[in-house]
Amino acid sequence: MIPALIFAVVYYLITYWFLFKLEEVLPKIGKFLVPVLVVTIVAVVAKSLLSPLSEWMPKMYPEGGFAYGFINGYQTMDLPAALIYGVIIIADLKANKMEGRKLSMGLLTVGAIGFGVLAVSHFLQMLVGASTGYLFQDVTYAKLYATIILQLWGVVGGTVFNIALFLAALTSAVGLAAGTAAYFEEASNKKWSYRNVAIVTLAISALISSFGLTTIIKLTAPILSLVYPPCIALVLGYVILGNRNYGTIGGATIVAFAWGVLDCLIGYLDIASVNTAGIKALYNLMPGAAYGLAWLIPTAIGAAVGYYLYDKKKVLALGTAA
Secondary structure, three states: OHHHHHHHHHHHHHHHHHHOOHHHHHHHHHHHHHHHHHHHHHHHHHHHHHOOOOOOOOOOOOOOHHHHHHHHHHHHOHHHHHHHHHHHHHHHHHHOOOOHHHHHHHHHHHHHHHHHHHHHHHHHHHHHHHOOOOOOOOOOHHHHHHHHHHHHHHHHHHHHHHHHHHHHHHHHHHHHHHHHHHHHHHHOOOOOOHHHHHHHHHHHHHHHHOOOHHHHHHHHHHHHHHHHHHHHHHHHHHHHHOOOOHHHHHHHHHHHHHHHHHHHHHHHHHHOOOOOHHHHHHHOOOOOHHHOOOOHHHHHHHHHHHHHHHHHHHHHHHHHHO
């Protein structure tokens, strides 16, 4: 435990150096971390595809490919992370004198580039995993990538890869901790300072990291099932409706969150080995449950209720006033 504790302390001290000034977070990430990550991913993918370790194997999951990918994709945390990263991206754009329409266009540009890079990266790394065939059926997520590298490049390659993995995790830690600290500073009207919240966030992260990646994924998967539906509802609401229909967006988000609570409860009951067959039987009656989209229809109903209870009344009130 002592080496692990020393590593965690050093790791989060480095993280704090990257984020202690909000306006310098993105420049530091772009200067020190992104180049290493891009080179590493390109090298791993190229070597894996040019020298595949095995033939591809058929799927090993019971449900449909879309449902499997959709639900397991929650663990990448791309959408919740994007909402948190948005805080530091906006801070960086404002530091570069972007306001109003320029700020919106800057966000759209960053979002488009980020989406493209992540889509290509995830797809290519999926091909890397597929190229291992039957070789590593019992290897956990935490060990699979490192095992592939050791097979392709030996110990030296594994060492280089672990350094790159360290930097990749550091990027996530910096972005999430900085975004979290900036949010709580704004939400508390600066009663909680950015740096103090950052320190508390990193201290909690250091404690959680001691559980190990496999355990963390297992314990947090239900929480991600809770968070994702309202995040999707919120983002789609603003993309489709803009910032006008607060009732519609709010109704959809609240119902999606409530459904996420049900998903989260079922997840933790399964972890505790409680029989959830009855609950799941009722749950699976909802259209879209087989694809991980059982929350979709209730969310649409919530949006309709929010519209009639708030947005429609607001429109009528404005019309009467006019």
